[in-house]
Amino acid sequence: MNPVEATRLALESIWANRLRSFLTLFGVIVGIASIIATIAVIQGLNQYVADKLSNLGRGVFTVQRFGIITNRKDFLDAIRRNRHLDREDARAVAEYVAGAEQVAWQVRSTADLEREGQELRSVEVDGVTPAILEIEPFEVADGRILLPFEDQRAVPVAFIGNDVKEQLFPGIDPIGKELRVRGTPLTVVGVATKKGSLFGMSQDSFVKIPYSVHRKIYGSDRSVRLSVQVREGEQMEAVMDEVRSVLRGRHHLRPGDEDDFAIVTAEGINNLWSSLTSTIFAVALFVVGISLVVGGIVIMNIMLVSVIERTREIGVRKAVGARQRDIVQQFLIEAVLLSCLGGAIGTVLAFGAAAGLQAVGFPASFPLWAPPVAFVLCTGIGVVFGIAPARRAAGLDPIEALRTE
Amino acid sequence: MSTPPVIRTLGLTREFAMGSTTVRALRGVDLVIARGEYVAIMGPSGSGKSTLMNLIGCLDTPTEGEYWLNGQPVADLSPDQLARIRNREIGFVFQSFNLLARASALRNVELPLIYGGVSPKERRERAAEALRQVDLVDRMDHRPNELSGGQRQRVSIARALVTQPALLLADEPTGNLDSKTSHEIMALFRHLSEQGNTIVLVTHERDIAEHARRVVTIRDGLVASDEAMVAAPPPPHAEGGAAAAGAPA
Numbered sequence: 240m241n242p243v244e245a246t247r248l249a250l251e252s253i254w255a256n257r258l259r260s261f262l263t264l265f266g267v268i269v270g271i272a273s274i275i276a277t278i279a280v281i282q283g284l285n286q287y288v289a290d291k292l293s294n295l296g297r298g299v300f301t302v303q304r305f306g307i308i309t310n311r312k313d314f315l316d317a318i319r320r321n322r323h324l325d326r327e328d329a330r331a332v333a334e335y336v337a338g339a340e341q342v343a344w345q346v347r348s349t350a351d352l353e354r355e356g357q358e359l360r361s362v363e364v365d366g367v368t369p370a371i372l373e374i375e376p377f378e379v380a381d382g383r384i385l386l387p388f389e390d391q392r393a394v395p396v397a398f399i400g401n402d403v404k405e406q407l408f409p410g411i412d413p414i415g416k417e418l419r420v421r422g423t424p425l426t427v428v429g430v431a432t433k434k435g436s437l438f439g440m441s442q443d444s445f446v447k448i449p450y451s452v453h454r455k456i457y458g459s460d461r462s463v464r465l466s467v468q469v470r471e472g473e474q475m476e477a478v479m480d481e482v483r484s485v486l487r488g489r490h491h492l493r494p495g496d497e498d499d500f501a502i503v504t505a506e507g508i509n510n511l512w513s514s515l516t517s518t519i520f521a522v523a524l525f526v527v528g529i530s531l532v533v534g535g536i537v538i539m540n541i542m543l544v545s546v547i548e549r550t551r552e553i554g555v556r557k558a559v560g561a562r563q564r565d566i567v568q569q570f571l572i573e574a575v576l577l578s579c580l581g582g583a584i585g586t587v588l589a590f591g592a593a594a595g596l597q598a599v600g601f602p603a604s605f606p607l608w609a610p611p612v613a614f615v616l617c618t619g620i621g622v623v624f625g626i627a628p629a630r631r632a633a634g635l636d637p638i639e640a641l642r643t644e
Numbered sequence: 645m646s647t648p649p650v651i652r653t654l655g656l657t658r659e660f661a662m663g664s665t666t667v668r669a670l671r672g673v674d675l676v677i678a679r680g681e682y683v684a685i686m687g688p689s690g691s692g693k694s695t696l697m698n699l700i701g702c703l704d705t706p707t708e709g710e711y712w713l714n715g716q717p718v719a720d721l722s723p724d725q726l727a728r729i730r731n732r733e734i735g736f737v738f739q740s741f742n743l744l745a746r747a748s749a750l751r752n753v754e755l756p757l758i759y760g761g762v763s764p765k766e767r768r769e770r771a772a773e774a775l776r777q778v779d780l781v782d783r784m785d786h787r788p789n790e791l792s793g794g795q796r797q798r799v800s801i802a803r804a805l806v807t808q809p810a811l812l813l814a815d816e817p818t819g820n821l822d823s824k825t826s827h828e829i830m831a832l833f834r835h836l837s838e839q840g841n842t843i844v845l846v847t848h849e850r851d852i853a854e855h856a857r858r859v860v861t862i863r864d865g866l867v868a869s870d871e872a873m874v875a876a877p878p879p880p881h882a883e884g885g886a887a888a889a890g891a892p893a
Contacts, residue, residue: 241761252746551742552744554742555742555744555755558701558703558730558742559736559756559803560728560731560732560759560760561727561759562727562759563723637703638698641703641738
């Protein structure tokens with residue numbers, strides 16, 4: 240019998256038992272859907288992280304009180320050991336590190352904003368040295384970014400995100416208008432281009448003010464985060480060493496003492512991210528592997544049931560001239576089609592899930608290689624778990640089979 | 645040039661192991677059936693007639709003895725070779741029709757041609773032609789459950805005829821039918837016989853067997869009697885076959 244004929248036969252059989260077929264496929268559907276969805280999410284996150292890191296810019300590293308800390312003990316050690324990084328530290332780095340093109344710093348806080356009796360709660364208010372807006376580029380939709388002299392002279396101005404504009408200045412041009420942080424009036428000089436939301440959180444809800452102004456409002460007991468842009472032609476490692484020796488000197492560390500600050504590079508973040516996602520991926524693969532094996536066993540089971548139910552049919556087919564391989568082919572194609580149908584449904588579900596995540600602002604990207612891989616995987620499952628039932632069917636004695644009720 | 649007989653067996657023996665004992669279902673059957681003959685094989689249950697039918701139908705192979713079907717020795721063939729022989733040389737008609745429930749009459753009749761590797765177009769034409777021979781052209785898109793018992797058996801006869809086999813082998817073809825329908829089916833067999841088909845009918849009913857031109861009775865694994873029916877004139881090629889069959893005491 241030719242494969243086209245066998246395929247048609249298998250489809251008829253699957254369709255005739257469609258509810259059972261669908262239930263049979265559940266394991267494969269869930270397995271394929273979850274692996275593709277996992278890949279979509281990881282791929283989306285990778286893309287996001289890569290974008291963010293390229294935003295950070297080539298040749299930029301940050302210095303902060305706490306580095307990337309992945310366990311509780313390190314965190315407690317760091318709290319005990321690490322001193323605040325203050326403005327004097329930052330100024331020292333800016334002054335003495337020859338390999339640095341630009342040194343900028345910022346400090347973060349959260350505040351309620353106020354304008355003519357209106358209030359906007361829990362907005363990120365960052366005190367920045369204006370250079371940071373160039374190192375971590377912000378596109379300007381309206382007005383301008385902060386200027387260096389505004390930091391030097393503590394001019395009370397603000398560069399705001401799109402959300403703040405829309406919520407505090409609906410239908411009004413905010414440039415030149417005032418808003419208040421803890422009672423301090425600030426004049427809006429610029430609005431950033433809308434960035435949209437990520438993980439369901441808006442990236443446009445911020446106010447950037449000069450560091451010196453922030454210090455007046457909040458005091459000086461907060462650690463700053465430095466961003467150091469390496470001068471062209473300089474080795475990043477060498478510049479990091481310069482920064483390290485300046486800060487160690489200021490903090491009076493002895494040789495052999497650990498650094499009481501952390502230097503974070505894009506590469507470091509990337510490495511951490513890769514190890515994190517590859518762990519997630521390995522775990523997901525393992526779980527999905529189990530569900531695919533279970534799915535395969537269910538298919539095998541239902542095919543065995545099907546062989547028993549159709550014993551008489553097999554007898555008839557053999558009586559009229561079906562050879563063993565015709566019968567093997569028929570049942571194997573049926574198992575493979577079942578499995579691939581499950582894979583197809585799973586792929587569609589995963590696609591839907593990825594689209595749904597994208598719609599709510601989660602960075603998911605559907606991997607285009609997933610459908611062919613799912614197809615190959617499902618064909619494999621169908622063959623591996625279909626061969627035993629198919630052999631059993633082919634091995635039936637036609638006389639016995641015809642006698643079966 | 646003389647054509648070989650459709651069936652020639654020599655000392656056909658079939659034993660089955662039943663636990664520690666061996667049951668000899670057939671104990672040396674010599675049988676010759678010529679082209680165009682219409683033969684009934686009769687016998688009570690346990691006589692070995694079903695075993696003989698399975699051997700004749702190439703569904704089983706003998707423990708000992710020789711069997712030539714349409715001139716080819718088939719006693720020692722592999723399962724797949726037997727499948728090929730069944731496909732080309734034999735058309736089965738079963739007591740319980742054995743049609744595929746989900747397939748139309750036409751699809752059922754096409755089935756042997758599918759395994760014979762016939763192209764879809766030719767298959768359809770030949771299946772329709774076979775259904776025309778059993779007068780069921782207007783029912784060819786119906787499924788078995790939409791047909792009466794007699795119609796179902798006619799579909800199964802069409803399926804047996806469609807490959808133009810050397811032998812039509814019918815196992816109790818009227819066993820599941822009422823007497824009126826039984827007569828219609830027997831009339832159809834008679835008609836097919838008159839057209840030159842070689843037919844072997846296995847039955848335990850005397851009045852069904854008497855529709856044939858020759859009745860071979862099996863008892864205890866041997867041919868007990870082999871008689872020509874007086875009512876019907878023997879077909880032109882039948883003489884040699886009848887003479888060759890043994891008749892023990």
